[in-house]
Amino acid sequence: MACAASAAVATVGLAVSPASAAPAKSATATQVKPGDACTAADLGTRHPYIKTTEVSPEVTHFKGWYVTQGSTGYQSVTTSTQTTISVSVGLNGNVQGSFAVETLGTVGASLGLNVQVNYSSTSSESNTVTWNFSRPGYYGVYKGTKKVTGTYASLDCNRAQQSNGSWALKWIEGPGSGSFTTYTTLEEGAVRCEDTVPANSIMAKAKDLLDCGSPAAKAEHPAGVVAPTAKQMRDHLVQRPAPTSGTSAEPPKATGRSAQVALNCQPAVYRIDVPGKPLNWSAPLLANDGIRLRESTFFSAHLDNWRLCNVTENNGVLEASLWNWGNGGCATVPANIANQEQAYLTTATCGEDDLQRFYIYRDVPGSTKIGLQNKYTGSMLGHDRYADGELIRQYSSGRQDGTGTYALTAV
Numbered sequence: 001m002a003c004a005a006s007a008a009v010a011t012v013g014l015a016v017s018p019a020s021a022a023p024a025k026s027a028t029a030t031q032v033k034p035g036d037a038c039t040a041a042d043l044g045t046r047h048p049y050i051k052t053t054e055v056s057p058e059v060t061h062f063k064g065w066y067v068t069q070g071s072t073g074y075q076s077v078t079t080s081t082q083t084t085i086s087v088s089v090g091l092n093g094n095v096q097g098s099f100a101v102e103t104l105g106t107v108g109a110s111l112g113l114n115v116q117v118n119y120s121s122t123s124s125e126s127n128t129v130t131w132n133f134s135r136p137g138y139y140g141v142y143k144g145t146k147k148v149t150g151t152y153a154s155l156d157c158n159r160a161q162q163s164n165g166s167w168a169l170k171w172i173e174g175p176g177s178g179s180f181t182t183y184t185t186l187e188e189g190a191v192r193c194e195d196t197v198p199a200n201s202i203m204a205k206a207k208d209l210l211d212c213g214s215p216a217a218k219a220e221h222p223a224g225v226v227a228p229t230a231k232q233m234r235d236h237l238v239q240r241p242a243p244t245s246g247t248s249a250e251p252p253k254a255t256g257r258s259a260q261v262a263l264n265c266q267p268a269v270y271r272i273d274v275p276g277k278p279l280n281w282s283a284p285l286l287a288n289d290g291i292r293l294r295e296s297t298f299f300s301a302h303l304d305n306w307r308l309c310n311v312t313e314n315n316g317v318l319e320a321s322l323w324n325w326g327n328g329g330c331a332t333v334p335a336n337i338a339n340q341e342q343a344y345l346t347t348a349t350c351g352e353d354d355l356q357r358f359y360i361y362r363d364v365p366g367s368t369k370i371g372l373q374n375k376y377t378g379s380m381l382g383h384d385r386y387a388d389g390e391l392i393r394q395y396s397s398g399r400q401d402g403t404g405t406y407a408l409t410a411v
Helices: 098-111 202-210 230-237
Strands: 010-012 046-067 073-078 128-133 137-161 167-183 186-192 270-273 279-282 292-295 306-314 317-324 330-332 346-348 358-362 369-374 380-382 393-395 406-410
Touching (some): 046 073, 046 098, 046 128, 046 167, 046 202, 098 137, 098 167, 128 186, 137 202, 137 358, 137 369, 167 317, 167 358, 186 202, 270 306
Antiparallel strands (some): 010 186, 046 137, 073 128, 137 167, 270 279, 270 406, 306 317, 317 330, 330 346, 358 369, 380 393
């Protein structure tokens, strides 16, 4: 039977707030599946779709500790870092923006676990464990957690043709997918070789690390720290940091400044309007300015006129460069701020650069409403408020109030 010192474990509170599994109404309310219906207000939004998950126990801190007959009771043991788990989402590992947070929140809700939903690392946790050792013996004093990994896809709203020939808006698996790593609240405890522990538990992982068959485990020791066994050293050396890269389906890295290239532009000229209102996308006159909402006038100088260039279509989703007639540049997210939530959109010399490529999601035929997504960052385009001069910005999940839905109006 497990002794009193190891039959219980303690959980350690973390600096970041975990996603609640039980009352996760806010997380589950936005969970969508491929094929679910969406509306025109969703064209400028996206949501994560969890494809695979794996949960495994991990010991993050460990120390072999010997308790003699006269040294029982509460003791503080300084453990050593065994493995580090860092929270990461996607290609660069950043947990920045609403899409990454929603991804991890959806993972927690689907598994019924409290997982970390902001960037954090187990290496930042205190290594000291205070424990009440009620019996003499050789103990493994540990901290551990459940490591949660998996893959996700991006769901976007786009038109889809039905079997009867009609059209409807559906959530589709759009471009952009990746992997994630997170972990549950840290647990701490102490375990002896004689203890019976649940299979596939953090405690079982710690008992295995205790290396009960080794001479070190069987020998008598003075009270206190026990030198690591060969197995403990070996297991520690093979540990690697949690992966932060996404899957191969992630967009490739931006190339920075690009050489000017010739574009194959469609003849049609468009305004990118706020539906039913006079303001539309207007390119900047100055290089250090961004694309803003403006009202078209006689003095707009074609800065409000756009062409779709190098257009391709895959599964009903258009991909294009947006060339501006007024300044001759292509819409882009500046490379130096591309990793930031709410980075503004501007124009630059047209080049072979995924920062200048956009996915265009369309409403059903007969409607000009669209949503736009940057190919490299995966973020949707929108604006904070409807006002003259307001910048067009990227939002990782889009604007959930429908302000990321625009109209592609032929001029």
